[in-house]
Amino acid sequence: MDFQVRIAREEDIPLILPWTRDTFEWGDYIPDRLPAWITDPDSVVLVAVDSEGRPRAITHALMLSGDEGWLEGARVHPDRRRMGLGTALNKAGVAWLKDQGARVVGLAAEADNEPVHLQMEQLGYRAVSRWLHAELAVPGDEICPPELHLRRAVSADVDAAWMFWSTSDLAHEGRGMIAEGWHWRRARPDDLAAGAGRGEFFQAPTGWVLIDQPGEDRVRLLWMATARADAPRLLEALMDLARGRGAETVSVKAPKIPWVAETLVRAGAEPGEVVIYWKAL
Numbered sequence: 001m002d003f004q005v006r007i008a009r010e011e012d013i014p015l016i017l018p019w020t021r022d023t024f025e026w027g028d029y030i031p032d033r034l035p036a037w038i039t040d041p042d043s044v045v046l047v048a049v050d051s052e053g054r055p056r057a058i059t060h061a062l063m064l065s066g067d068e069g070w071l072e073g074a075r076v077h078p079d080r081r082r083m084g085l086g087t088a089l090n091k092a093g094v095a096w097l098k099d100q101g102a103r104v105v106g107l108a109a110e111a112d113n114e115p116v117h118l119q120m121e122q123l124g125y126r127a128v129s130r131w132l133h134a135e136l137a138v139p140g141d142e143i144c145p146p147e148l149h150l151r152r153a154v155s156a157d158v159d160a161a162w163m164f165w166s167t168s169d170l171a172h173e174g175r176g177m178i179a180e181g182w183h184w185r186r187a188r189p190d191d192l193a194a195g196a197g198r199g200e201f202f203q204a205p206t207g208w209v210l211i212d213q214p215g216e217d218r219v220r221l222l223w224m225a226t227a228r229a230d231a232p233r234l235l236e237a238l239m240d241l242a243r244g245r246g247a248e249t250v251s252v253k254a255p256k257i258p259w260v261a262e263t264l265v266r267a268g269a270e271p272g273e274v275v276i277y278w279k280a281l
Contacts, residue, residue, distance in 0.1 A: 069097030134269035165225035174255035
């Protein structure tokens with residue numbers, strides 16, 4: 001198949017949505033995010049178009065920091081798979097990110113998506129970490145003892161939290177990363193300091209958490225520092241914190257470690273798993 005790669009335009013949206021609605025059993029996030037991606041001046045959506053100019057594959061590229069790039073939303077029209085479109089877009093996305101200053105490019109793939117894992121290996125990516133993700137319903141009543149509640153941390157607490165985390169298996173198995181939504185990048189002490197400034201960095205006798213709240217009904221766990229024995233209580237404290245903020249769900253992403261999985265399952269979650277890939281440029 002003959003195709004060309006170019007930057008997506010707003011008029012491409014109606015041509016892309018029909019074949020990106022039902023990619024997975026639960027649907028797809030592309031229809032909700034594509035319009036904002038295309039109009040975002042700090043990222044780029046690339047498309048592979050056929051001889052008639054119709055988009056038949058897409059990917060989204062963005063910078064997560066001054067030297068870390070990210071690729072997501074790679075989709076190929078069902079009738080155009082195994083024709084090299086996905087590979088071409090990945091290479092074009094990497095080239096764009098390199099031009100923006102990226103020294104490493106990352107992406108995430110569901111653990112059971114074997115075709116993607118094979119493609120990543122062929123494209124020179126390296127699987128660096130496995131992460132669990134889960135959605136937890138916030139209980140209506142308090143479940144954590146008051147003395148173990150999370151309280152706002154301040155910038156003076158950053159060093160202790162960072163030192164604890166840096167030597168933990170959370171940092172080791174997570175390759176020192178922080179999860180911002182479905183984007184993973186290297187964590188930095190400044191992330192905690194900035195969280196303290198926003199009122200989103202908390203501490204308890206059982207550990208520390210960095211959160212955000214992108215919507216009234218959901219709190220996201222971005223980063224945590226705790227130990228195996230303390231993790232269940234820290235998660236309970238996080239649930240109580242979310243309830244106090246009016247949230248109905250807590251989104252958790254954490255490195256795949258047996259005790260993390262056990263903690264999530266005991267809390268009623270059915271964790272999914274993603275593989276994080278990096279490619280040095």
